[in-house]
Amino acid sequence: MSRQTKKSKDQQLWWQKGIVYEVYIRSFQDSNGDGIGDLRGVINRLDYLQALGVNIIWVTPFYKSPMLDFGYDISDFKSVDPMFGTMSDFDELLEETHKRGMKLVLDQVPNHTSDQHEWFQESRSSKDNPKRDWFCWEDAGENGTPPNNWMAMFGGSAWEWDEKTKQYYYHAFLKEQPDLNWRNPEVHQAVLKEMQFWLDKGVDGFRVDVMWHLIKDEYLRDNPENADYKPEQPTYNQLLPVYSTDQPEVHDIVALMRDMLDKYEERVLIGEIYLPIHQLVNYYGDDNEGAHLPFNFMLLTMPWDPKKIATSIDEYEGALPNNSWPNWVIGNHDQSRMATKVGEAQARVAAMLLLTLRGTPTLYYGDEIGMQDVSIPKDEVQDPQGLHMPDKDLSRDPYRTPMQWDESEHAGFTSGMPWLRMAENARQHNVKAQEEDENSLLSLYKKLIRLRQQEQALHAGRYRPVYSDKQLLSYIRETDEQRYLVVLNLSDKPCSFSKENFSFSGEIKLATTPGRAGTTVRNSIEVKKDEGLVIKLEA
DSSP states (O other), X not given: OOHHHHHXXXXXXXXXXXXXXXXXXXXXXXXXXXSSOOHHHHHHTHHHHHHHTOOEEEEOOXXXXXXXXXXXXXXXXXXXXXXXXXXXXXXHHHHHHHHTTOEEEEEEOOSBOOTTSHHHHHHTTOTTSTTGXXXXXXXXXXXXXXXXXXXXXXXXXXXXXXXXXXXXXXXXXXXXXXXXXXXXXXXXXXHHHHHHHHHHHTOOEEEETTGGGSOOOTTOOOOOBOTTOOTTSOGGGGBOOTTTSOOTTHHXXXXXXXXXXXXXXXXEEEEOOOOOHHHHXXXXXXXXXXXXXXXXXXXXXXXXXXXXXXXXXXHHHHHSXXXXXOEEEOXXXXXXXXXXXXXXXXXXXXXXXXXXXXXXXXXXXXXXXXXXOOOOOGGGOOOHHHHHSGGGOOOSGGGSOOOOOSSSXXXXXOSSOOSSOOOTTTTTSSHHXXXXXXXXXXXXXXXXXXXXXXXXXXXXXXXXXXXXXXXXXXXXXXXXXXXXXXXXXXXXSOEEEXXXXXXXXXXXXXXXXXXOTTOEEESBEEEOTTOEEEEEEOO
């Protein structure tokens, strides 16, 4: 058992008590007027993040890249793209983050490189190049067809023909993003060295991109057809990726990464994994020697239905391995924003849900002010997912628009022209306006975060379900010394909360609606529409 796992039994580690905030670097803050966010922009906003109360900053890729997938196509893993600044800027960001008592987590993209990376340039130069087997090369099938039916996430076949060497190479995403061959031990060592470079600098861990993609079926078996496919879905969904993702050997790779991180003091390994709960929890690894936090995207992907959410929380809690630590995610750069999916009023309830559940919470920049998806005209679409399937309206640009800071032109994001258009109401709906309103969503986030971090029951306590129906979701967070009851109305109609054989009394500490805090309640509560309540129960 690792040093970190042993310690976590006795006390909470920083990544268990902390709150993760994703900074999509292109859209957070521009410091030089080119319309694209950068490292110095993040430095300039560290005081804001500290005041918000988040303490783990996850920054999306800033490495050298052709930017065909906006930084997830990396040509040099140990670099800073000039678009985002310099290595000196990064060093200052790390220093200033730590100076404020916060942690810095970087995106690591070990599944693929850019086709401009020197590794792939060597690999494709000839069949007998020493790095040929660093990528997934295969002979053509009959009549020159691809080796199997696997499809790319961004549309079309996942196999690209290389005329020079007369073989196909595999790419799970763009053809300019060839997949590394993780069945080759030389790849293990090369990628781990890239990660060590940043760990030696002092970064606090990694969020590993598409962790469940790393290993592919050894026999390249065809994926089966998806009988539930709908035409509006990505073409990738036509097949079930049972052979191209989530292979048993992937857990050996995750364990290698974890073993390396455990050689450093208290670093965290977070995995991006879109899988059903009982497959997801396997990524904690045997004896919790895998990812510390396999991302749980349940709140992003399931209907906003209290009964279904309650059932899924129970399923997740029941599936977690012994001594593992849960986590919850309310937004990221690949999913429609929560305030768009559930509306402005329910975005407040969603904040309360995220910050009172058991486990490490992750929010996406702008969630704290209720930013919504922004409609991007077809001729302005930049996201490769949208460009490669233009008839399906699948661009992720609407969720990646610049942060809305103040009432100035371009809402304080840049003095130039933003790389993506901003929300039309950005000059009214922004951080500055909400900082001056004690009833704003931003103020609610700050209060929730402060309460969570102060109260042992909320950041470390047990989870116990109480009741759910078509409107209400309720549960208790408790330690042996204190108990909190959380009651959430996920509907736009008022209702009553009371439960046979469940008597209680306590004080409302926080509410999503003004004027309820400080009220004493006993055995029954009238819950307003779109309202959430955090109640400290009497001993």
